[in-house]
Amino acid sequence: MLTEIIRSLRPAWRVLLVLSALTGLVYPILVWGSAALIFPKKSMGQLIVRDDTILGSELIGQRYTSSAYFQSRPSASGYSALPSAASNLGPTSEVLRSDINKRQAVEGANAPSDLLTTSGSGLDPDISPEAARFQIERIVQARALGQSQREELQAMVVSSVQHPLLGFIGKSRTNVLELNLALDAAFGRPPR
Amino acid sequence: MAQTEFLQIALLLAILMACAAPLGNYMAAVFEGSPVIQRNPLGRLERQILRLCGTPADAEMRWWEYAAALIAFNFLGFVLLFVILISQDLLPLNPNNVKGMAIPLALNTAVSFVTNTNWQAYSGESTLSHFAQMAGLGVQNFLSAATGMTVAVALARGFRRDSSITIGSFWTDLVRMVVHILFPLAIVFAVVLVGQGVLQNFAPNLTVFGLNQGRQILPMGPVASQTAISLLGSNGGGFFGVNSAHPFANPTPLSNLLELFAVLLIPVASPLMFGRLCGNPKHGRTLLYVMLGLFLTTLSAAIYSEAMHNAALSGAASLEGKETRFGIASSVLWALSTTATSNGSVNAAMSSMSPLTGGLAMLNMMLGEVVFGGVGSGLYGIVMFAVLTVFVAGLMVGRTPEYLGKKIEAAQMKFAVAAVVAPSAVILTGAALTLSTTVGLSAISSRGPHGLSEVLYAFTSAAANNGSSFAGIAADTTFLNLLLATAMVVGRFVVIIPALAVAGTLASKKTTPVSLGSFPVTGWLFGGLLAAIIVIVGALTFLPALSLGPILEHMLMLSGRTF
Numbered sequence: 001m002l003t004e005i006i007r008s009l010r011p012a013w014r015v016l017l018v019l020s021a022l023t024g025l026v027y028p029i030l031v032w033g034s035a036a037l038i039f040p041k042k043s044m045g046q047l048i049v050r051d052d053t054i055l056g057s058e059l060i061g062q063r064y065t066s067s068a069y070f071q072s073r074p075s076a077s078g079y080s081a082l083p084s085a086a087s088n089l090g091p092t093s094e095v096l097r098s099d100i101n102k103r104q105a106v107e108g109a110n111a112p113s114d115l116l117t118t119s120g121s122g123l124d125p126d127i128s129p130e131a132a133r134f135q136i137e138r139i140v141q142a143r144a145l146g147q148s149q150r151e152e153l154q155a156m157v158v159s160s161v162q163h164p165l166l167g168f169i170g171k172s173r174t175n176v177l178e179l180n181l182a183l184d185a186a187f188g189r190p191p192r
Numbered sequence: 193m194a195q196t197e198f199l200q201i202a203l204l205l206a207i208l209m210a211c212a213a214p215l216g217n218y219m220a221a222v223f224e225g226s227p228v229i230q231r232n233p234l235g236r237l238e239r240q241i242l243r244l245c246g247t248p249a250d251a252e253m254r255w256w257e258y259a260a261a262l263i264a265f266n267f268l269g270f271v272l273l274f275v276i277l278i279s280q281d282l283l284p285l286n287p288n289n290v291k292g293m294a295i296p297l298a299l300n301t302a303v304s305f306v307t308n309t310n311w312q313a314y315s316g317e318s319t320l321s322h323f324a325q326m327a328g329l330g331v332q333n334f335l336s337a338a339t340g341m342t343v344a345v346a347l348a349r350g351f352r353r354d355s356s357i358t359i360g361s362f363w364t365d366l367v368r369m370v371v372h373i374l375f376p377l378a379i380v381f382a383v384v385l386v387g388q389g390v391l392q393n394f395a396p397n398l399t400v401f402g403l404n405q406g407r408q409i410l411p412m413g414p415v416a417s418q419t420a421i422s423l424l425g426s427n428g429g430g431f432f433g434v435n436s437a438h439p440f441a442n443p444t445p446l447s448n449l450l451e452l453f454a455v456l457l458i459p460v461a462s463p464l465m466f467g468r469l470c471g472n473p474k475h476g477r478t479l480l481y482v483m484l485g486l487f488l489t490t491l492s493a494a495i496y497s498e499a500m501h502n503a504a505l506s507g508a509a510s511l512e513g514k515e516t517r518f519g520i521a522s523s524v525l526w527a528l529s530t531t532a533t534s535n536g537s538v539n540a541a542m543s544s545m546s547p548l549t550g551g552l553a554m555l556n557m558m559l560g561e562v563v564f565g566g567v568g569s570g571l572y573g574i575v576m577f578a579v580l581t582v583f584v585a586g587l588m589v590g591r592t593p594e595y596l597g598k599k600i601e602a603a604q605m606k607f608a609v610a611a612v613v614a615p616s617a618v619i620l621t622g623a624a625l626t627l628s629t630t631v632g633l634s635a636i637s638s639r640g641p642h643g644l645s646e647v648l649y650a651f652t653s654a655a656a657n658n659g660s661s662f663a664g665i666a667a668d669t670t671f672l673n674l675l676l677a678t679a680m681v682v683g684r685f686v687v688i689i690p691a692l693a694v695a696g697t698l699a700s701k702k703t704t705p706v707s708l709g710s711f712p713v714t715g716w717l718f719g720g721l722l723a724a725i726i727v728i729v730g731a732l733t734f735l736p737a738l739s740l741g742p743i744l745e746h747m748l749m750l751s752g753r754t755f
Contacts, residue, residue, distance in 0.1 A: 004260035005267075012264040014245040015363055016272060016335075019370055022241070023334040024327035028417040030379060032393065035386040035416065043392040045410060045440060047400070054400045059389055059439040062406030069404050073516070082397065082409050083315035084434045086513045086541035088664040090642035092504050092745055094754040096544075100508050117512040120437030120523070120540040126516040168196035168203075170445020171519035180403055 048177065056177055061125040068142040068190035069180045070127070070135050073114050074103060077122035087118045110134075126173035129161045143187055156182055197521035201491075204452055204525075205484075208460050212480065215457065216464025222372040223345045223365060223469060225249070229372065238371045242364065252358035255696020258346055259689055261362040262339060266306050269335055274302040276328035277320075286321035287396030293319065300673035305329050307684040308336035308427060308566055310536055310659035311650075311676060313667040315433030317411035322394055326414050329429060330421060334378075337425030337458075338369035340568030343688050343695075344462060347572050348469035350695030351596040354703040359695050373458070374425060381454055382420035388450070389443035391415040415441055423454040426566035428536030428659045435537040436526070437515055442539055445517055451539075452529055459533045459564035462571045470596055474714040479574055482719045486563045486726065490552045491528045497548035498524045503752040513541025524549055527660075531556040534566030536659030543638075543646070543664045547749055550662060551742025554649055557656040559730040560615060566657060572691040574722075577729075578713065579608040579694065581722045585711045594710050597703040604697055607690035614686040615655045616733045622651035622679045623737070631671045637664040640755030641748065645741035650676060655683035 035043040046058040056062050061072045063079040072079070076087040089096035103116045112130040136157060140150050160179045164170045221229050229235055242249050253261065276283065277298040281291050293301065297313055304311040310333075316325060342365040349359045386392050395412040402408060415431045419441050422429050429435075436442035436451055463483065467476015498520055502509050514523045523540035530537050531553040542550060556563055562574040583600055586593025593600040626632030626647050636643040642664070649662035654676040661667070667676070712718055 001256060001260060004257055005264045008257075008261040008264035009268065011245060011247050011363060012261065012268050015247065015366065016265065016268050018241055018244050019335060019367070020272070020327065020331045023370065023375065023421075024331040027334075027375065027378065027421075028326040028330065028392075028414045031382040031386070031417040031420075032414060034379075034383050035392040038383065039386045042389050043386050043416075044395070045391050045393075045398070045412065046389055047398075054398070055403050056400045056406065056408065057410055057440075059443050060408065060410060061439075062400075062402050062408055064404040064406060066404050079406060079408060081317070081411055083318040084432050084438050085315075086434060086437065086544065086663065088541050088543040088637070088662075089512065090543050090638050090645075090664065090745070091502055091509060091546055092640055092642055092749050092754050093638060096509060096512060097505050097754050100505060104508070113508045113511050114516055116508050117514075119511075120513050120515050120538070121432075121434045121439060123439055124515050124517075125439055128516055164196065165444075165446055168199040169449055170517055170522070173516045177403060184403075 048181070050181070058175065058177060059125055061123045061176060064180065066142070066190055067138055069183065070132060070139065070176050072176045073124050073127060074116070074118045075122040075124075076118040079123065081123055085122045086120050125175055125177065127176055129172050129174055132157045132160065132174040132179065139183070143190060145187065149187065152186060153183075156186065197519070200449065200522065201525055204449060207453060208456050211457060212461045212464055215461035216476070217468060219373060219461060219465040220468035222368050234372050234376065238367055241367050241371065245363065247361070247363035249361065249364045251361045251363070253361055254357055255346070255359050255692045255699070258359055258362045259692045262342065262688065263685070265362070265366070266339060269332055270302050270306045273305060273328050273332055274298055276324055277301055280321040280324040283321065283323045285323035285394060287394070288321070290319060290321050296670040296673040297668055300677045303677040303680050304659065305332035305427070305429060306336055307657050307680045308340055308425070308534070308569065309654060309657040309680045309684070310422065310427045310429030311654055311680065312429055312433065312659065312661065313673060316430065317432050322413045325418055325431060330418050333418070333421040333425050333427045333429070334370055334374050337374060337427060337567040338366050340566055341369045342366050342568065343691050344466060344568040344571040345469065347575055347691055347695045348466050350698035351470040351598055353699040355701070356699045359692070359699050374421065377424050378417070378421040381424060381450070382416040384450060385416040385420055385447060388447035390419060390447065391440050392417060411440070419451070420454070423451050423535065423537065424458060426455070426459060426533050426535045428530060430537055436539040437541070445522070448518055448522055448526070448539060452526060455529050455533055455535045456564060458567050459570050462568065463574070466571050466575070472596055472714070475596065478714045478719045479578070482723050483562070483564050483574065486559070486723060487528070487532050490532070490556055490563070491525065494524050494528050494549040494552045495521060497546045497552070500546060502546065502749055504749045504754045509544070513544030515540065527553050528556065531658060531660050532563040534561045534569060534656065534658045536653065536661070538660065541663065542660060543662045547645070547742045547745035550645055550649065551738055553660065554652050554738065554742065555730065555734070557652045557658045557660070558616070558619065558734045559726055560612065561656045561658060562726060569657065569687070573611070573687060576608045576611040576687070576691060576694070577726050578722055579604055580612060581718070581725050582711055582713065584725065585721060589711070591709060591711070594704065595713060597706060598698045598701050599704065604694050607693045611687045611690040612729060615683045618655040618679050618682050618686070619651045620733070620737065622655065622675055623648050625675065626651070626672070631669070635666040635669055635672055637666060638755070641741050641745040642755065645745065648737055648741050651679055654679040657684050
């Protein structure tokens, strides 16, 4: 058997090199070329630019320090993308129980569960529509909005919801960065 | 659980079943060297590659020559990948200046990708260069999947051929799998993924400023090409540490559905390919139905379990580790599909799912990765169980067992039993070694039964060549890197070599015509018996271990205990 293996090494080496070139170089470059032609913005991560600065990616959740913005879900990596991370805490973890209790104490007893839990990537760009509605009051107060502006904000939150594709693929969700950009566009940027 | 979520599962399965037959037929035609396929452009590419490699397309091999070629090829693949990983700082396309990988981790990673396991003890976005991703790991994503398929094809020839001393050419089968099946599927799928928002570029990490002081460094790279083949080839090793939970690898609910489709596609088509190759398409369909039946059973149980109230965490925790855009049902569907198919990628944190979901994911792997299973490996795995089944049936009626016209005798039984039992032995031995040493115990991060699940899951995933991770465990220690690498190598080749031996010894036998006295290998009776044998072997071996891990944790969760 061993002599057979040694005899096979020479063809093995050639096949390995040829197939490596095909699958390791030709393939990714071909995909890159076609993608750059057909989907130039998407292949670069759907970046959002405002006033010549790259604010972030539409796909990647980020942290907002001011209470005048809609907040993303808690993140196990603190919204660092290098590397992405989940909490990996199990269903009987005491640490998870106390984390959830702490968040509940901050957010309020009836906060939607996505605002109490961390996501799988630590970079979830979305919150549930309930979580967006839940934050409206805080934003009204932080930005000192009047009654008509409050209604405008409520309408904005409703229209920000992305519904499941064909009604059943995926979950209803709201992209936090897009909603916050719309917020700034409608009511101006809050003082730093 | 909303009805809409069941609609999504039904849609996925319906599309898969519709695609299984055409793809199965196409794959069978590819491996038979059908003239229609040889005339198309990919046929020309195949011949050019074989000529360049100096390996004639019709160089027939005996089973041990086939196995030797496979081992030599995988060994060199390992060496090449290992060298790329430790020297990535000296190689091109390293815009983020990552360092060479440490030797134990590189060893583990190289073994992991060559054996189609794709266990990840590292986070790709912070430890790998673009070159190491695409020309190192990406290559083995193709080649380890193709290797698995060659074994399944050789096994089919073992049944089909009459008194033949050879079972085909490893090089030809390998090149055909890459050129005709994986390469075109991956290109199309990768471009579709970019259309959904998956990255594909060679840029360095990008600093973004954030809307409100949310400064971040975003990873960039050839993600779509890597993700496409890692899912199609039942590899599962993601570009990112969190695999397909990462929005840059799986940005939308539609991309999630497409990725699930890619995970299941080749494994679902393979039994039909096998049926055609060995001249009994109906047997292929029976194998597929057995797999589908087992899959739907574990899937329903997991969905039910995930919807249960968690008394320990007052019910608020069901979204822990899950992405908003996918929700609960899609996350469970992903977990069960990827553990069933030996894919091992995640779109949510496995460790945070309900105890029984984690346990069922483990059970999928413990059944020997035959519920669909990996590319090729699921098929040769279930055929080993089928050999066991016809033997048991033969014992019951007192006849020499026959399978697809071949008499199953002592030699085949020894090989089949080795292939069925050995992976289980590796899982239990590895887990026991870890749990009985201080260095092993120190890697566990959770307390209570969840900690046992972490260890059991790691060894199950490694030995079954799945790569799925119950990520709590601190896997990047020299002890675990080496022990898990060993489990992956043994778990892979201890099934491949007996499977090829069965192929070779069967090919040399005379085909006996099917008579009234032959036990049918199609239909409900055979399917039921096969499913029962798969479940009984798995359950008898692992029930004690599962009781102390997921099942115990489930009971404690219901009574509100935390650790």
